[in-house]
Amino acid sequence: MRKGRQMDNMKGYPEGGRFGKYGGQFIPETLMPAVQELEKAYLSISKENAFRKELDHYLEEYAGRPTPLYFAPNLTKRAGGAKIYLKREDLLHGGAHKINNTIGQALLARRMGKRRIIAETGAGQHGVATAMACAALGLNAEVYMGTEDIERQKLNVYRMKLLGSVVHPVDSGSKTLKDAINEALRDWVTNLNTTYYLIGSVVGPHPYPMIVRDFQSIIGREIKAQSRKLAHSLPDAVVACVGGGSNAMGSFYPFINDKGVKLYGVEAGGLVLHGMLTYVLQDSDGQVSSTHSIAAGLDYPGVGPEHSYLKDLGRAEYFMVSDEEAVEGFHLTSKLEGIIPALESAHAVVFALKLASKMKRNQSIVVTLSGRGDKDVDIIAKQSGFSI
Amino acid sequence: MSLIADKFSQLARREEGALIAYVMGGDPTPEDTYSIVDAVAKGGADIVELGIPFSDPIADGTSIQAAGVRALSAGTRPGDVLEIAKKAKEKHGLPIIIMSYFNILFSQGVDNFMRHSRESGVDGMIVPDLPVDEVGPYSVTARKNALDTILLAAPTTTPNRMKLLASHSSGFLYLVSLMGVTGARESLQAGAVSLVKYAKKYTRGKIPLAVGFGISKPEQVKAVLEAGAEGAIVGSGIVNQVQSYKDDTERMLAEIERYVSSLKSASKGSG
Numbered sequence: 323m324r325k326g327r328q329m330d331n332m333k334g335y336p337e338g339g340r341f342g343k344y345g346g347q348f349i350p351e352t353l354m355p356a357v358q359e360l361e362k363a364y365l366s367i368s369k370e371n372a373f374r375k376e377l378d379h380y381l382e383e384y385a386g387r388p389t390p391l392y393f394a395p396n397l398t399k400r401a402g403g404a405k406i407y408l409k410r411e412d413l414l415h416g417g418a419h420k421i422n423n424t425i426g427q428a429l430l431a432r433r434m435g436k437r438r439i440i441a442e443t444g445a446g447q448h449g450v451a452t453a454m455a456c457a458a459l460g461l462n463a464e465v466y467m468g469t470e471d472i473e474r475q476k477l478n479v480y481r482m483k484l485l486g487s488v489v490h491p492v493d494s495g496s497k498t499l500k501d502a503i504n505e506a507l508r509d510w511v512t513n514l515n516t517t518y519y520l521i522g523s524v525v526g527p528h529p530y531p532m533i534v535r536d537f538q539s540i541i542g543r544e545i546k547a548q549s550r551k552l553a554h555s556l557p558d559a560v561v562a563c564v565g566g567g568s569n570a571m572g573s574f575y576p577f578i579n580d581k582g583v584k585l586y587g588v589e590a591g592g593l594v595l596h597g598m599l600t601y602v603l604q605d606s607d608g609q610v611s612s613t614h615s616i617a618a619g620l621d622y623p624g625v626g627p628e629h630s631y632l633k634d635l636g637r638a639e640y641f642m643v644s645d646e647e648a649v650e651g652f653h654l655t656s657k658l659e660g661i662i663p664a665l666e667s668a669h670a671v672v673f674a675l676k677l678a679s680k681m682k683r684n685q686s687i688v689v690t691l692s693g694r695g696d697k698d699v700d701i702i703a704k705q706s707g708f709s710i
Numbered sequence: 711m712s713l714i715a716d717k718f719s720q721l722a723r724r725e726e727g728a729l730i731a732y733v734m735g736g737d738p739t740p741e742d743t744y745s746i747v748d749a750v751a752k753g754g755a756d757i758v759e760l761g762i763p764f765s766d767p768i769a770d771g772t773s774i775q776a777a778g779v780r781a782l783s784a785g786t787r788p789g790d791v792l793e794i795a796k797k798a799k800e801k802h803g804l805p806i807i808i809m810s811y812f813n814i815l816f817s818q819g820v821d822n823f824m825r826h827s828r829e830s831g832v833d834g835m836i837v838p839d840l841p842v843d844e845v846g847p848y849s850v851t852a853r854k855n856a857l858d859t860i861l862l863a864a865p866t867t868t869p870n871r872m873k874l875l876a877s878h879s880s881g882f883l884y885l886v887s888l889m890g891v892t893g894a895r896e897s898l899q900a901g902a903v904s905l906v907k908y909a910k911k912y913t914r915g916k917i918p919l920a921v922g923f924g925i926s927k928p929e930q931v932k933a934v935l936e937a938g939a940e941g942a943i944v945g946s947g948i949v950n951q952v953q954s955y956k957d958d959t960e961r962m963l964a965e966i967e968r969y970v971s972s973l974k975s976a977s978k979g980s981g
Contacts, residue, residue, distance in 0.1 A: 348812050348839045350769045352864035352886060354871070494775055500766060507768045512890035514866065607787050608817030609765040 334535075334575070339528025342634060344627035347527040352511050361529040363434050368536070373433065380425045384458060385415045387422075387540065391548035391688065396658035397675065404558065404681035406674055409545050409690045411569065412663065418693030419541060419569045420451035424520060426537035428455040431518035438513065439463045441520045442506040444471055444499030444565075444622065446478025447693065448522030453485035463487040466506045470497040477697070499622050500610060523566025524626030531571075531626050538572025545688050546576050553686055559584040559677060562690040563670040564640065567626040569692040574638055585638035587629060588673040590648070590666075643669040651675070652695060652702060664693035665701070712858050713805040713833045714881035717756055718918040718940055727935035727977040728882075730920055731755035731970055732809065732945030734777035735762055735794055736786025738956045743794050746952065749963040751802040753970025756977075758798060759836065759943065762791045762810035769838040771893030773946035776953065788814055788823070792830040799831030807860065807881075809836040820848055824855040834858030834881040842871065842878050849878065860884050865905055872912040882918040882941060885909050887925060887934065894926035894946045898933050906937035926950075928976035935977060944973055 339345050347357060367373050381387040389410045398406045411419040424441075431439055439461050443449030449465040456463035465482055469491045472479050482489050490509075495501035503526075510519045524531045524538070542560070549557050560577055562570035564587040577583040604610050610623055632638035643651075648665055651672030655663045663671060667690070674689040681687070695702075703710045711719075721728050731750045735743055747758055763781035767774065788810070795806045808827055815823045815837065827835070835857055840848060842861055849859040858881030863872060865888065875883055885906065888899040906921060913919045921934040922943030931942040951969055955962035 346844055347841060348844060349841065350838050350864070350886075351841050351862045351871075351875075352866050352889060354841050354843065354864075355866045355868060494772075495765060495779075504766050504768050508771070508891045511769075514889060604813070604817060606817070608813045608815075609782065610813070611765075 334532075334578075336528060336532055336628075341531070341628040341631035344630040345528055345531060346627075349507070349527045350511060352514070353507070353527070356510070356514050357527050357529065360434075364430060364529055364533055367430060367433050373429065377426055377429055380429065380458070381422065381540065385421045385425060386413060388544045388548075389413050391545060391552060393552070394659050397654065397671070398678065400654065400658060401675045401678035403683060404678040404685040404687050405553075405683075406678055407549070407552070407557065407686060407688045408659070408661070409541060409573065409688055411541060412661070412667065412691045412694035416447075416451050416454055417696065418447050418451065418664065419538065419572065419690075420447050420522065420693075421454065422540055422572065423522065423534050423537045423568060424448070424451040424455035427518070427520045427533065428452070428459050428461055430533075431520065432459055432461060434518065436516065436518035437461050438517045439520050440466065440506050440509050440517055441522060442466045442499065442502040443478075443522065444468070444502065445697070446471065446475040446482070447697075449487070449489070450478050450481050450485070452520055452522070453482045453487035456487065457485045464490060464509075466490045466492050466502040466509070468492045468497040468499060468502050471499065471502070475697075523568040523622070524571045524628060525566045525622070525624060531628055534568050535571045535575055535626075535628060538568050539575045541569065541572040541690060542574060542576035545573065549686070549688065556580055556583050557688040558582070558681065558685040559586060559687045560690070561586045561588060561670050561674045561677065561687060563588045563666045563692060564625055564629060565590070565666065566622045566624070567629045569690050571626055571628060573688075573690040574632070578637065585632070586673065586677065587638055587640040588669045589625075589640055589642050590645070590669060641673055643673055647672045649702065649705060652698070656695070661691070662695035662699070663691050664695050665698045667691045667693055668695070712856070712881060714757065714807070714858050715918075717805050718882060721756060722940065725979060727931070727939065728756045728918070728920060728941030729754065729931065729970070729974045729977045730757040730759055730807070730922070730941055730943040731948055732759040732761060732943060734774060734781055734949055734952070735760045735791030736781030736784055737763070737777040737949065737952055738780050739784040740786050740790045740794065742956075742959060744797055745959070745963055746966060747794065747798045748801070749967040750948065750970050751798070751804060753967040754974030755804070755970055757805045757807060757941075758802075759807040759809050759945070760791055760795055760798075762788050762808060762814055764811040764814055766813075767811060769891055771891040771946065773894065773949045773953065774892050777949045788818070789826075792826055792832070795827070795832050796830040805833045806831055807834045807836055808832050809838070812837050812840045821851050824851050824857055828855040828857060832857065834860050836860045836862070836884060838862060842874050845878060862886055863909055865889050865901070869912070872909060876912040876916050879917055882920045883909070883913050884943065885919055885921045885939065886923045887921050888923055890923070892923050892946055894950060895924040898930050899924060903933065903937040906934055906939050910938040928972050931973050931976040942973075942977060947973075
């Protein structure tokens with residue numbers, strides 16, 4: 323594997339922290355010097371050969387990159403149109419794409435001399451991925467998690483503890499992801515000098531959306547290289563699910579300038595009325611709503627600013643899939659391909675099936691399978707009337 | 711001169727510091743807030759800061775978070791808080807500041823929100839998640855609506871940013887006394903006095919300096935004023951009185967008035 327592979331997508335610096343009119347730094351003054359320090363450190367450290375080598379080492383030897391791009395013959399047959407390929411991020415260490423980002427940021431933090439890492443988690447995947455990276459790199463992790471999510475995701479809470487992390491329950495607001503982020507920010511503002519805030523998606527103040535995008539772009543770069551090798555061409559479409567949007571951003575970003583490749587983000591419809599979801603879920607006063615999706619990883623009331631930008635530009639399109647359709651995607655992927663996908667990823671698969679059926683047989687679609695579905699088996703079992 | 715700036719110069723002539731009293735709009739109910747503002751004014755507050763409750767108050771500690779939850783549960787909407795501002799202005803003539811997070815302004819249109827605020831007698835705005843780097847278009851709109859844009863400085867603020875803040879803030883500069891979120895603390899943070907002196911180097915002769923976060927006791931008010939600040943901001947201390955006595959309105963109002971009056975006494979003769 324070529325050296326410095328991870329950081330080849332360093333262009334695309336958002337001037338003034340903006341993606342079009344989105345993004346920015348809407349944070350208290352106390353945090354401003356910290357995000358400025360982070361930006362400066364990132365821009366310089368990420369260019370260092372030693373850092374790139376270290377990152378490549380951990381991604382390959384620890385996390386298990388590259389992940390396969392798998393031609394899914396049975397899903398393809400079922401759709402009866404374009405070929406469907408699955409980008410197997412579910413095979414990474416920890417079972418999801420999250421580790422691409424946590425390893426990258428944890429290495430950055432260590433280089434910056436910060437040994438206390440805080441993070442937020444919703445369903446627990448980012449918390450677990452942070453805990454793994456910190457354990458591997460000898461850093462201390464403390465994870466904020468809403469009490470409602472703790473109740474729903476006991477296994478992940480225990481995993482974090484096994485990995486040596488402290489989990490702080492958050493009992494404010496809706497007791498879910500957005501409140502965990504609020505609490506992590508409050509911690510950060512209090513402990514800036516010692517603490518690195520490791521954000522889990524392409525959200526938050528600049529430079530986070532850029533940093534997370536860059537660390538996740540390994541997904542899209544591998545898709546590109548693997549498609550060329552497997553199919554001798556780029557795919558006609560790339561499909562990924564969007565919560566905050568990190569696996570989608572990582573899948574899309576290397577294709578931004580390849581205009582022939584259509585980009586589709588798939589969001590969770592859940593119980594939320596379609597008309598209500600703009601860019602942030604909020605009421606008419608600007609109070610931010612809590613969200614509900616069967617897939618906890620899609621329970622974030624906003625999307626990353628670069629997604630908002632891509633949507634306005636028309637470069638990427640975003641669609642909704644309901645809970646019921648996602649469950650169907652979950653079953654189909656399991657039965658037809660022998661792969662149990664995360665419910666988040668199942669949203670992308672079910673959308674890709676519809677899309678493929680309207681496309682020609684000589685065309686192809688890559689679906690990013692962002693994670694494996696073990697964590698969702700009990701939810702599906704309950705739905706199907708099994709008790710386990 | 712804005713009403714806020716005018717108030718600071720009046721107080722300076724009397725050698726008094728400004729006591730800025732924060733009240734969460736709608737806590738425990740919008741109706742109660744009218745009388746709480748009255749109590750705060752009777753207690754001697756020089757400027758009233760009214761909070762608009764927000765679902766995600768990242769700069770606030772547990773006291774003000776809880777106050778926001780009470781206000782939102784009571785159905786408080788931004789317009790209700792502006793109505794309270796209007797009444798308070800008519801009744802007491804004090805400068806009124808609105809404190810809220812940017813999404814509240816943004817979601818209804820900043821211009822729209824500010825026009826409505828001005829019509830409700832509001833004199834200035836504090837938006838803790840709007841740093842000077844993002845303030846450009848917003849302060850233009852504020853000026854157009856004759857509102858002061860009160861910016862925040864913090865212990866982490868570098869000299870260059872202090873200069874920027876002192877020249878972009880209007881009304882006064884709000885100095886956050888500590889690393890962290892709002893909330894009463896037992897004693898003034900170590901370093902708070904030297905922080906005031908540091909900030910003062912950039913504000914002297916330009917703009918009044920008022921200190922908030924972690925200020926809830928008369929001796930803390932006195933200490934920051936003696937260090938050179940022109941004002942002290944007390945929020946969680948008042949909100950805690952609401953929390954403690956909210957089931958006995960009469961007692962609550964009496965306690966708040968007494969508490970504010972003790973803070974105000976501390977601000978006299980130390981400006």
